[in-house]
Amino acid sequence: DMKVTQMPRYLIKRMGENVLLECGQDMSHETMYWYRQDPGLGLQLIYISYDVDSNSEGDIPKGYRVSRKKREHFSLILDSAKTNQTSVYFCASSFSGTGGYEQYFGPGTRLTVL
Amino acid sequence: QQKVQQSPESLIVPEGGMASLNCTFSDRNSQYFWWYRQHSGEGPKALMSIFSNGDKKEGRFTAHLNKASLHVSLHIKDSQPSDSALYFCAVSTLNQGKLIFGQGTKLSIKP
Numbered sequence: 001d002m003k004v005t006q007m008p009r010y011l012i013k014r015m016g017e018n019v020l021l022e023c024g025q026d027m028s029h030e031t032m033y034w035y036r037q038d039p040g041l042g043l044q045l046i047y048i049s050y051d052v053d054s055n056s057e058g059d060i061p062k063g064y065r066v067s068r069k070k071r072e073h074f075s076l077i078l079d080s081a082k083t084n085q086t087s088v089y090f091c092a093s094s095f096s097g098t099g100g101y102e103q104y105f106g107p108g109t110r111l112t113v114l
Numbered sequence: 115q116q117k118v119q120q121s122p123e124s125l126i127v128p129e130g131g132m133a134s135l136n137c138t139f140s141d142r143n144s145q146y147f148w149w150y151r152q153h154s155g156e157g158p159k160a161l162m163s164i165f166s167n168g169d170k171k172e173g174r175f176t177a178h179l180n181k182a183s184l185h186v187s188l189h190i191k192d193s194q195p196s197d198s199a200l201y202f203c204a205v206s207t208l209n210q211g212k213l214i215f216g217q218g219t220k221l222s223i224k225p
Contacts, residue, residue, distance in 0.1 A: 042218050107155075108157050
């Protein structure tokens with residue numbers, strides 16, 4: 001069963017708190033992604049990971065960091081969360097990092113920073 | 115930086131009608147073109163890809179690509195209520211594997 005999971009699904013944090021979003025996939029995909037989705041802006045790439053400990057910044061990496069210690073698991077960390085990081089975050093995975101392969105998305109985490 | 119623009123922002127189509135969604139991109143080196151669909155409360159899911167100029171048909175869905183015009187479109191025939199969703203166009207170049215997503219078109223099918 002090809003699946004991307006995300007935990008938690010909903011999260012409320014206060015400004016300045018640390019946030020950990022977790023993502024898993026069961027397809028042994030090399031490449032994993034973190035996006036955020038805001039109304040009218042589509043999906044913006046935060047980080048891309050090409051394999052374990054091989055991470056690259058996306059288009060909006062400021063304020064975020066990532067960790068990938070196992071191929072099937074990819075974490076997004078917000079150190080000292082800000083109110084403008086309130087958003088829906090999606091994790092995705094694909095067989096390869098070239099654009100020719102389908103990306104499989106998780107169900108998303110809705111993060112509210114108060 | 116690649117720019118991907120979708121039109122219209124929203125579209126209402128009667129059940130059984132044809133929906134047409136448009137997407138323009140800015141980089142002439144673009145190679146891979148995808149349409150993703152997102153139902154409310156879910157993650158996006160790939161609908162179809164098109165990599166060569168011309169038409170590609172999958173069931174009720176037809177994608178059309180014209181690289182010279184920097185334009186890709188999606189046409190949905192015999193629209194169903196389950197087609198109501200947010201549709202994203204996504205584009206990448208050969209050398210830069212990441213996908214750049216458009217802002218989305220909200221499609222509503224009216225029974």
